[in-house]
Amino acid sequence: MTYDELSERPGIPSFILFLFSSSPLCLQFLREEMAANASGRVNMAAIGGTGRNGLAKIHTEKKAEGICHDDSTPPVKAHTIDELHSLQKKKSAPTTPINGIQGPFTALSEEERHKLQLQSISASLASLTRETGPNVVKGDPAKQSETPRISHVSHLHVTPTISVSDSSLKFTHILYNLSPAELYEQAIKYEKGSFITSSGALATLSGAKTGRSPKDKRVVRDQTTDDELWWGKGSPNIEMDEQTFLVNRERAVDYLNSLDKIFVNDQFLNWDPENRIKVRIVSARAYHSLFMHNMCIRPTPEELENFGTPDFTIYNAGQFPCNRYTHYMTSSTSIDLNLARREMVILGTQYAGEMKKGLFSVMHYLMPKRQILSLHSGCNMGKDGDVALFFGLSGTGKTTLSTDHNRYLIGDDEHCWTDNGISNIEGGCYAKCIDLSREKEPEIWNAIKFGTVLENVVFDEHTREVDYTDKAVTENTRAAYPIEYIPNAKIPCVAPRPTNVILLACDAFGVLPPVSKLSLPQTMYHFISGYTALVAGTEEGIKEPQATFSACFGAAFIMLHPTKYAAMLAAKMQKHGATGWLVNTGWSGGRYGSGSRIKLAYTRKIIDAIHSGSLLKANYKKTEVFGLEIPTEVEGVPSEIFEPMNTWSDKKAYKETLLKLAGLFKKNFEVFVNHKIGKDNKLTEEILAAGPIF
Ligand SMILES: Nc1ncnc2c1ncn2[C@@H]1O[C@H](COP(=O)(O)OP(=O)(O)O)[C@@H](O)[C@H]1O
Ligand SMILES: C=C(OP(=O)(O)O)C(=O)O
Numbered sequence: 001m002t003y004d005e006l007s008e009r010p011g012i013p014s015f016i017l018f019l020f021s022s023s024p025l026c027l028q029f030l031r032e033e034m035a036a037n038a039s040g041r042v043n044m045a046a047i048g049g050t051g052r053n054g055l056a057k058i059h060t061e062k063k064a065e066g067i068c069h070d071d072s073t074p075p076v077k078a079h080t081i082d083e084l085h086s087l088q089k090k091k092s093a094p095t096t097p098i099n100g101i102q103g104p105f106t107a108l109s110e111e112e113r114h115k116l117q118l119q120s121i122s123a124s125l126a127s128l129t130r131e132t133g134p135n136v137v138k139g140d141p142a143k144q145s146e147t148p149r150i151s152h153v154s155h156l157h158v159t160p161t162i163s164v165s166d167s168s169l170k171f172t173h174i175l176y177n178l179s180p181a182e183l184y185e186q187a188i189k190y191e192k193g194s195f196i197t198s199s200g201a202l203a204t205l206s207g208a209k210t211g212r213s214p215k216d217k218r219v220v221r222d223q224t225t226d227d228e229l230w231w232g233k234g235s236p237n238i239e240m241d242e243q244t245f246l247v248n249r250e251r252a253v254d255y256l257n258s259l260d261k262i263f264v265n266d267q268f269l270n271w272d273p274e275n276r277i278k279v280r281i282v283s284a285r286a287y288h289s290l291f292m293h294n295m296c297i298r299p300t301p302e303e304l305e306n307f308g309t310p311d312f313t314i315y316n317a318g319q320f321p322c323n324r325y326t327h328y329m330t331s332s333t334s335i336d337l338n339l340a341r342r343e344m345v346i347l348g349t350q351y352a353g354e355m356k357k358g359l360f361s362v363m364h365y366l367m368p369k370r371q372i373l374s375l376h377s378g379c380n381m382g383k384d385g386d387v388a389l390f391f392g393l394s395g396t397g398k399t400t401l402s403t404d405h406n407r408y409l410i411g412d413d414e415h416c417w418t419d420n421g422i423s424n425i426e427g428g429c430y431a432k433c434i435d436l437s438r439e440k441e442p443e444i445w446n447a448i449k450f451g452t453v454l455e456n457v458v459f460d461e462h463t464r465e466v467d468y469t470d471k472a473v474t475e476n477t478r479a480a481y482p483i484e485y486i487p488n489a490k491i492p493c494v495a496p497r498p499t500n501v502i503l504l505a506c507d508a509f510g511v512l513p514p515v516s517k518l519s520l521p522q523t524m525y526h527f528i529s530g531y532t533a534l535v536a537g538t539e540e541g542i543k544e545p546q547a548t549f550s551a552c553f554g555a556a557f558i559m560l561h562p563t564k565y566a567a568m569l570a571a572k573m574q575k576h577g578a579t580g581w582l583v584n585t586g587w588s589g590g591r592y593g594s595g596s597r598i599k600l601a602y603t604r605k606i607i608d609a610i611h612s613g614s615l616l617k618a619n620y621k622k623t624e625v626f627g628l629e630i631p632t633e634v635e636g637v638p639s640e641i642f643e644p645m646n647t648w649s650d651k652k653a654y655k656e657t658l659l660k661l662a663g664l665f666k667k668n669f670e671v672f673v674n675h676k677i678g679k680d681n682k683l684t685e686e687i688l689a690a691g692p693i694f
C-alpha cells in the first residue's frame, strides 16, 4: 500500500499519514488495523479467551490477499477531515425547474433570481435617511469556509462617500428561511435560555415580556386611516404620526443592521389562494424566525424562488427598546403599525405572539376591504363536512376545543369567511401549555416535539422533562407548532361554510350556563359584547382572572368599528343559516375562588352534541335575566350543571352575582346602542333587546 492509497482512507488525519509515511514498520501496523476496521470483521472467538486480569487480545481475520481492496465499503474520496465534513452536506437549493409556477421571476435564471432576492432584502433593510440598503450577504458569518454569496447591490463596489455611514461598509449577513434544524443550532449556540427538551422541542425564553403589550400598540393615523379605522374609546388603535413611525422604524433597522447577522422569513398568510398575503419577517433571534416558520404558511422551495416583493414586512428589533423621549411613546416597548407603508416595527418586547397577532390586525384591515370577514376563532370540520367556528378571547378554549381527534383541524385562532367558506390565515397553532396533560390533550402534547417552540416553560436541568405545572417564568407558557403536527389537520386548511358558531366565554363569575342555544340577535349581542374572564398572563399585568369585554372576541386585533364585523357576521349567518351557541368554559358552582372550572371532559361532550346535531333537538328552558335557552340534558354530562343556580350552595350569592354580571354587560353595551348593525334596522333593535333584562 502506498502513501497515496492510504491517504485516500477516511478518518486518518494527514499529520498521522505524514508520520507513518516515513516508516515501513508503521505502515505495516496501520495496514493491519485498517483492514480489520474496514472489513468490520473482528474475531469474536478470540475475545472469548480473555483472562480476568487483562484485556483480550483481539485477533483480526486476515484476508488472503488484497487487504486494501475491500469492496464491501468503498473508500471515501476525501484528503482531509474538512473535506470529509464537506461531503456530509449537499446543496438543498430547489433544482426543480419552476415551470408551471406563475410569478414575476419565472423567466429568470437562478443567479438572477438570487440577485433580485438579495436586492429585495437589502431594500427592506434600507435606512430611510441614507436611502440605500445595506450590503447583504447570505449565510452565517461564523462559517468562514463558506464563500459568501454577495448581493450585487449597486453601491457595493463604490468607494463610500461622506453621506454613507460606517454601517454601509459592513455586511449584513442574512439567514434566509432557515430550516428548523438550522434554527435550533443558531438558537442553542447563540441565544441564552435555549435548550432541547426531552421530547425534542426548543425551549426558549421571551425575555422580560411574557405576554402581549396592548397598551404599547400604535397605529399610524393618516388621512386614509383617520376615516377608515376605529379610533377613540374602546379602540385598540392608539394613534401615532408618520414621522414617529419613521423614527422607530429607523431605530429598528439600524439596530438590526448593526448585528452580525439577522433572520429573514418570507412566508404566506391565508390558505385561500385568491387572498394569500406575502409576508416578510426580519428578526434578530432564531427563536423568532422558528416561531414564524411554524406560525405562518411555509412556502415550497419553488414558491420561495418566485416570492418577489412582500406585501407586508415586520421589523422585529424586540431586544432593543424604543426611545421613551420619542413622541407618543409611554414605555420602552412599542409595536407600531403603518398600513400605508405595509410595515410593522417591534421594539422592546420579544414576546413572539406580538408578531402573529400583529399580522392578524393587518388581516382585520385588508380582508373586510375585500368583503371577507376576518375572525378571531378556531375552526374544525366533521367527517361529513360540518364546520364549526370557535370564537373566544385568550384562554377560553379555541385551541383546546378545535383540536379534536374526531374532527379535522382547520385552524386554532385566525380565519377568514368568504362566500366560498372558511380559510385559515396561519400555518401553525399556538397552544397554551400551563397544566397541559397527555391524558386531557393528547394531540397538543404529542405536537410538542422536534421543531416546536416552547416558550417560557420550566424543565428539569438534567432530563429536560418539562414541568407544565410550573409557573415560575409565567402562567402564559406556550407551544408554537406547524399545524401538520396535529395528526388530523386538514391540509390545505380550508373548509365549507360553517353550520355552528360557538361563542366561548370563560365566566369567572360562574353564572353563565355551560351551554345555551342562541337566537341570531343573541349571537350578535354576545359577539359584540365579547365577554370573558381574562385568564392571567396573555396580556401583561393581568395576575388573576377578571371580567373583560372585548368586542368581536378580539378587540385588541380589530381595526374597524366592531359593528362592521358584526354586520358581516350577521349577514353571513342569516344567509347560510348557521346556529349560534354560547359555551361557558369557566366556572361552575360558585365564582372564581369558590367554585371550580367546568371539566374539560364535560365541555367536550357538550361540543360533541353541538357537532352531531343532537343538541339542536334537545328540550330547552329559558333562564332568568340573560334569557338564555338551556338544554335539560346532554349525554355524558350530569344534568344538574346545566342550570347554574343548582350548582351554587348559596342561592342568594348566586342571584347577586348574576345581577352583577348582567349590570356589567349592560354598561359595556352602552357604547353600542347608537350604532346600526348593517342596514337592518329591525335586526339592530332585536340585538339591543337580546341582552340581559332585569
Ligand atoms: N372546560 C374547559 N374548556 C376548555 N378549556 C379548558 C377547560 N378547562 C380547562 N381548560 C384549559 O383552558 C385553556 C384554554 O386555552 P386555549 O385553548 O389555549 O385558549 P385560546 O386558544 O382560546 O386562547 C387550556 O389550557 C385548557 O386546558
Ligand atoms: C397569542 C394569543 O392568542 P390566544 O391566547 O387567543 O391563543 C394572544 O392573545 O397573545
Ligand SMILES: [Ca+2]
Pocket (backbone or CB within 6 Å): 324, 325, 326, 327, 328, 329, 330
Ligand atoms: Ca412620551
Ligand SMILES: [Mn+2]
Pocket (backbone or CB within 6 Å): 395, 398, 399, 412, 413, 430, 431, 432
Ligand atoms: Mn389559542
